[in-house]
Amino acid sequence: MISQNLVKRLREAHKIVVMTGAGVSAESGVPTFRDAQTGLWAKYDPTELASPEAFARQPKLVWDWYKWRYGLVTAVSPNPAHYALAEMAHLVPHFTLITQNIDNLHQIAGSEGVIELHGNIRRTKCSAKGHIFPGWPDDTAVQPPLCAVCGSPMRPDVVWFGESLPRHELEAATTATLQADVFFSVGTSSQVYPAAALTVEAIKKGATVIEINPHPTPLTPHVTFSLAAPAGEVLPQLLAEVWERAAVATA
Ligand code: BJW
Secondary structure (H helix, E strand, C coil), X not given: CCCHHHHHHHHHCCEEEXXXXXXXXXXXXXXXXXXXXXXXXXXXXXXXXXXXXXHHHCHHHHHHHHHHHHHHHHCCXXXXXXXXXXXXXXXXXXXXXEECCCCCHHHHHCCXXXXXXXXXXXXXXXXXXCCEXXXXXXXXXXXXXXXXXXXXXXXXXXXXXXXXXXXXXXXXXXXXXXXXCXXXXXXXXXXXXXXXXXXHHHHHXXXXXXXXXXXXXXXXXXXXXXXXCCHHHHHHHHHHXXXXXXXXXXX
């Protein structure tokens, strides 16, 4: 699956950008965004819950869904894909890691300077003024709890459908993508924009684009290399074959 042509291009690369999606955390036990939710949440469509309209209509339902997911992500650990990416950063002259994930697992695995396009579930913010709080407030009689500063309902610090991505993060991700000679798209269905547009930009500008995903995406026909296997297997293999390094758990 890993051709000599791919190995050569990675060894010669100066600027590598990796963009990850939910699939990179699947082997840690975090359900992917579009996977059926389990248990109590199986009857809800995640694309319906992740919106300001849903929060306005049913704030407690949306808050409880994120609280459940916060519990899930804080109970799991990074997997070999996260560790391989943390190691890769030390092996190329310029390395940028962009993630759509809100689970913080790249950071726990030791990646630095991660560009978070869709926020982070480990932070909360108020819905009126965006006052940010680290972590989740303790349970209170009112759910969602109210902001200690302005009294508006609290929400997770994540980007919902119809909301703008954080400007600085999107600009940094776009700049890195436009300069990349190799661009990885790992574990994302490439259905959500503007994140998917980064892969499109990399393809358009002629970068070597490598997709790692067991299942095809709308962009698979356009990438340079499609590695159809789990990220937790492929990324450590790349590390070993290209740089003769192992993905080591540091956390
Ligand atoms: C594995 C694996 C293993 C499994 N190894 N792989 C242009 C065109 C059309 C629409 C739009 C457009 N521009 C904007 C829009 C509207 C909208 C959008 O994109 N809609 C589309 C659905 C059509 N975008 C927005 O609203 C964005 N805002 C914006 O653009 O503002 C300006 C604007 C507004 C309105 C109109 C126009 C402009 C905001 C997007 C915010 C996305 N937020 C979410 C929720 C975050 C919080 C939360 O998690 O609850 O982010 S949605 C959700 O999707 C989440 C994810 O980060 C994101 C991407 O999902 P991802 O990561 O790809 O996960 P999955 O589940 O889809 O796929 C997992 C993949 O892994 C699968 O392919 C598996 O095969 C694979 N996999 N195991 C490797 N082991």
